[in-house]
Amino acid sequence: MEEKEVVQVLQNYRHDLMNDLQLVHGYISMKKMDKAEMKIKDCMEHFHQERKLMSLQAPLFALWIIQFNHRYSNFRINFQIHTENVKLLSIDRELTDRCNKLMDYFLGNSDREILYDLNLQLSLTKESQRIELRIFIEADGIKINLGNMDQNKSVSESQTANGFIYKFSMSY
16 A cells, blocks of 8 residues: 555545544534444444454454545445454455445445445354354345355355345455
């Protein structure tokens, strides 16, 4: 990554942080302490999840998540890391590539006028030395046909009442 790109990531990150702080300040100025407290609590949880993301030692994947909301204009991501003390450096590129391929399919099958919320969860499987990545998309109008995907055998899809779940697992 070149210096310009690093600065852009930092500017985007700072912009998002300032937006959150301005919301808290606005709630406090309107004497809506319950909303300010809730926003602070949300921010603290986000920073806790970011700390867990960074501890995965998967810099490409971490950067992919951090840049996500600025890279994909009609998708927003929320993420939870349900593991600690797991090092994913050995599968960092493959994990990121798979996420990029999945997003390519989401982009190709979504309405650009709709804002889609994604919930990404990364956790350990019951099998030794495997992680599972689960992406839930809250949407009525998006359905991804994984039949054409190169790695479709490893990605499963299921439908819920208000969206779709895509998941795959990998050894690390």
